[in-house]
Amino acid sequence: MNELAVSLPGLKLKNPIMPASGCFGFGHEYSNYYDLSELGAVIMKAATGNARLGNPTPRVAETASGMLNAIGLQNPGVDKIIEYEVPFLANFDTSIIANIAGSTIEEYEMVAAAFNYTEDVHALELNISCPNVKEGGIQFGTDPVMAAKVTERVKRVSKLPVYVKLSPNVADIVEMAKAVEAAGADGLSMINTLTGMQIHLPSKRPLIANKTGGLSGPAIKPIAIRMIYEVKQNVDLPIIGMGGICSAEDVLEFLLAGASAVAVGTANFGNPLVCKEIIDELPDVLSRYGFASVQEAMGKAVFV
């Protein structure tokens, strides 16, 4: 058996590495750098019911060991994604996960249901944690009752497994995870970005036009690891881990904490080949730390 293979609800991955939603578009640009068939899966840019134009610019700013972004869920709308983007990704031998977002529960349902009509999408990532839009997204991700409600309604209309993407902008991540588990989630995806702000000294204004943005990159990795650890102790769902992953060593750290697969986001910007390089290096890193497979390393951190 392939030492990197991982099985998750709806997903048979040849390796646990996937680009994170919003950091990879729909793959066109990165397909110039390597064969996307190398990837375990691709998580597409968020889809909403109608096209969204996103926030004013500047939309990104660098921070110490990371960056802020406030793109604002810009996307061409779910119908165009299904018509033009899914067929492109279906050319590759990789799994496709659709990230879905909305302003209302009805919009989430509509977007989720739209993906029932394509055979090429293998799972949904329910985005209840985008910090960068005024309506939709994060209000579902910071209230366990709302999170459970949207999860349950999406589960009801979708034939695909649903991974709920949790926001770290909460006091009790375990409570959120338990709520979506009880509502029928098939898995978790964690963590999304942390809301942050950076002020430009010469102009005395926030560097991001939206004022606040989502912090990502290596700066948030310890938070992701801690949250995955806490959730794994209390919830029995598989976790796609993310937050600042830059190397195969980082991947192993997420596996040890309890993730079953991982997504790589911000690191794609500094190195468009990073996902492929991590996949190539992962077998050596696993064996260096005494593991024969990805499966074997999962949850093996020692906490006593």
Add this chain to the structure above:
Amino acid sequence: MIKKEKLQIIGTKQIAKDTIEMKLENIHISETAVPGQFLHILIEGHTLGRPISIADIDKENHLVTILFKVIGSGTKRLAAYSVGQQINALGPSGNGFPLRQEAKETVLLIGGGIGVPPMYYLGKQLAAQNVNAIAILGFQTAENVFYEDKFKEIAETYIVTDDGSYGNKGLVTDLLDKVGDFDCYYTCGPLPMIQAVTSKLSGKRGYISLEERMGCGVGACLACMIPANNESGYKKICSDGPVFLAEEVTI
């Protein structure tokens, strides 16, 4: 085609206040880059690449010249790199200026501050096609002025400074109706300057080069968007631009 490349630093020197000229050796970029394209430079210890325009190319010696202004921690770090070191960059990135001009035409090059460098490689290529070029170059003060002599070799050149400490006093737009007739213009510089230029030259064929904070630099992350008059309502500065026809985007 855009590739991840290593470029060897052959020379680096300060040529004006806070302005560094760096000469880099790389075969792929020197052989394929056109005026107006940029390098997305990946600086050690920094998450995001720095988009820096190409100021000149020497194909024979595989040299790429970039000019950048030291503004923040990334450009400060880049300025500290020395000869012999390598830098990582994606490039050549974006779409450059269209070069198809009639030999008898006159073009106007308008550069402001660190928007001047791409005008140089463009002007050089146009001069090689025997296109008649006029250049208006704007800087803050005398100590910021660079490349005046180089421009004089390829274009009838006018220097403008905000405070009049060198050349003409005022803004580049003050000279637009004083330099004689031209068929087409090319401009790169701070956004308020580009806005003023396009509004004053509205109706003329013009190409503008825009900048914006970028994430991926390849068109995937949607950080550097500009509203546009097309079906989707926007264009990506990094991959659809940075050069646009003046009327195709809303600035």
